[in-house]
Amino acid sequence: MTVPPEELELAAAFPPAERDRWREMVKGVLRKSGAATDDTPLEEIEGLLARESYDGVPIAALYTRDDAPSGRPGLAPYLRQVRPDGEGLAGWDVRQRHADPDPAATREAVLADLENGATSVWLELGDAALPVAALPEALRGVLLGLAPVVLDAGERTAEAAEAFLGLVAERGEQARAAGNLGADPLGLKARTGSAGPPDEALREAAELAVRCARGFPGMRAIVVDGTVHHDAGGSDADELGAAAAAGVAYLRALTGAGLSVDEALGQIEFRLAVNADQFSSIAKLRALRRLWTRVAEASGASDGGSARVHAVTSSAMMTRRDPWVNLLRTTVAAFAAGVGGADAVTVQPFDARLGLPDGFARRIARNTQTLLLEESSLARVVDPAGGSWYAERLTEDLAHAAWAWFTEIERAGGFAAALDSGLVADRLAATWARRRADIARRKAPLTGVSEFPNLAETLPERAPAPSRPGGGLPVVTYAQDFEALRDRSDAHAAATGARPRVFLATLGPIAVHTARASFAANLFQAGGIETVTGAPEEFGASGAAVACLCSSDRLYAEEAADAARALKDAGAVKVWLAGKGTYEGVDARVYAGCDAVEALETTLHDLGVNR
Structure with missing residues (x-):
């Protein structure tokens, strides 16, 4: 019998990896694409593939063990999260959100969720959502000692907290009830633009925290909602820095109300958005724990103060068009x-942009997490990203970028002052402008919206969802510009019986024009514009008023000018060309990286489709 070696060398049969050898191989690929030449120095190869995040964090082409060491699981700075192991299964809290104003419908949905995989409840309360007075009815049958409840009541937080704590006391669950009362006056200020100093609101939030700490040991009182910054178009560091600043403001208020630093830290929970950029989202959650540990250490906490994090799938990334793709996102x-080590996770139903989700959508949202927990065993691994040189470096760089923003807010007088002065809004607006431009140019593609749209889709119908209060920071969605164009097309079709149309005039054989014809069709359809394909002489019978030439550069040189002239003689008000060349008679061009939103706006205008 062969005796196995004491240490298994997995790469023993392979030659050692060398960075220059990797650069040579990459250079060979880049030469084929034209991004590099034979004369490009090897040391410049990695720079050709590098990029920057919206926070200015460099994203390199290659990472090695020298880029970032890992911390130890469960210890400061808590990059590597360790979850408590309950009944043999480690996992996060599966938190479902409910906003239906009908208490009977909410109760039915809450019980269905808890019976089928959800472990806690997130209730939106208020005038437009579930009435505060209906809280006992909505939670009838819910075991408050087993299922944590998180409240989100905005301006009615104090009233909702009183109603919920009264319900807990009535049922005798003071020692066992868990959840969060959802007090977040600074987040409410950011969302609604409420004027004036928040001192009174902070004092009321601190009083709730003291009440929880003294009489309801499983309850927290404070939520630091960073999603308001994400929903305004902010970057990861924008969200993290602002959340840290708001958290510090609450920490000051809670300790000022008589809580110790450790007690105050135990009353705060962070809520952050996660999106389909998985590595950035992983790094964001890990970076928050790094930031908050530093705050806790500076405040004199005894145990390092690991942040409790509630991750919510991004509202900004969700689309109304082709909403089924939201399942993938x-x-x-x-x-x-x-x-990333979230303590609680909320997966928004795929139809969230269409209105109140139905039972099927909520079920799929629950089962997404169940699959990750029970079938993929994701939570049984301590920090799966730990040791990934890319994830470690990205976490560290993001934490530094967020800390710089946090300290800028503090120098400006704190979070409330930074909101009042416009410092926060201006930074978010600048980030959103850069992201919006990338989306318009389809550098950040949205499947089903800016890429591969389905003009014949029938959207699911949903009851209207209650509108959330506004007036403060803006609320944006990544798909909004393309979806607005589609809305204009739909209105035109409803009024006239036909969609706006562009004729794709193809030159040469199919093999020559197919690639650019497909590109142009995809682009125009992203604006709700129907396309018809044919030879230039077929334009007159197409019913279109705008044409787009599609072929190869070689045929453009030979035929584009004559084809454009023929199209205009046949009545075309504008002739586009799929490509970058300049030819007589061609008015404009569409190409990879062009401003697709601008091109579609222009085309709809030329076709008489007004706003």
Whole structure:
């Protein structure tokens, strides 16, 4: 019998990896694409593939063990999260959100969720959502000692907290009830633009925290909602830095109300958005724990103060068009939340942009997490991202970028002052402008919206969802510009019986024009514009008023000018060309990286489709 070696050398049969050898191989690929030449120095190869995040964090082409060491699981700075192991299965809290104003419908949905995989409840309360007075009815049958409840009541937080704590006391569950009262006056200020100093609101939030700490040991009082910054178009560091600043403001208020630093830290929970950029989302959650540990250490905490994090799949990334693709987006985001070490995760139903989700959508949202937890065993691994040189470096760089933003807010007088001065809004607006431009140019593609749209889709019908209060930071969605164009097309079709149309005039054989014809069709359809394909002489019978030439550069040189002239003689008000060349008679061009939103706006205008 062969005796196995004491140490298994997995790469023993392979030659050692060398960075220059990797650069040579990459250079060979880049030469084929034209991004490099034979004269490109090897040391410049990695720079050709590098990029920057919206926070200015460099994203390199290659990472090695020298880039970032890992911390130890469960110890400061808590990059490597360790979850408590309950009944043999480690996992996060599966938290479902409910906003239906009908208490009977909410109760039915809450019980269905808890019976089928959800472990806690997130209730939106208020005038437009579930009435505060209906809280006992909505929670009838819910075992408050087993299922944590998180409240989200905005301006009615104090009233909702009183109603919930009264319900807990009435049922005798003071020692066992868990959850969060959802007090977040600074987040409410950011969302609604409420004027004036928040001192009174902070004092009321601190009083709730003291009440929880003294009489309801399983309850927290404070939520630091970073999603308001994400929903305004902010970057990861924008969200993290602002969340840290708001958290510090609450920490000051809670300790000022008589809580110790450790007690105050125990009353705060962070809520962050996670999206389909899985590595950035993983790094964001890990970076928050790094930031908050530093705050806790500076505040004199005894145990380092690991942050409790509630991750919510991004509202900004969700689309109304082709909403089924949201299933893929939220699955990737939920995976990132689990890998990043979130303590609680909310997966938004795929139809969230259409209104109140139905039972099927809520079930799929629950089962997404169940699959990750029970079938993929994702939570049984301590920090799956730990040891990934890319994830470690990205976490560290993001933490530094967020800390710089946090300290800028503190120098400006704190979070409330930074909101009042416009410092926060201006930074978010600048980030959103860069992201919006990338989306318009389809550098950040949205499947089913800016890429591969389905003009014949029938959207699911849903009851209207209650509108959330606004007036403060803007609320954006990544798909909004393309979806607005589609809305204009739909209105035109409803009024006239036909969609706006562009004729794709193809030159040469199919093999020559197919690639650019497909590209042009995909682009125009992203604006709700129907396309018809044919030879230039077929334009007159197409019913279109705008044409787009599609072929190869070689045929453009030979035929584009004559084809454009023929199209205009046949009545075309504008002739586009799929490609970058300049030819007589061609008015404009569409190409990879062009501003697709601008091109579609222009085309709809030329076709008489007004706003």
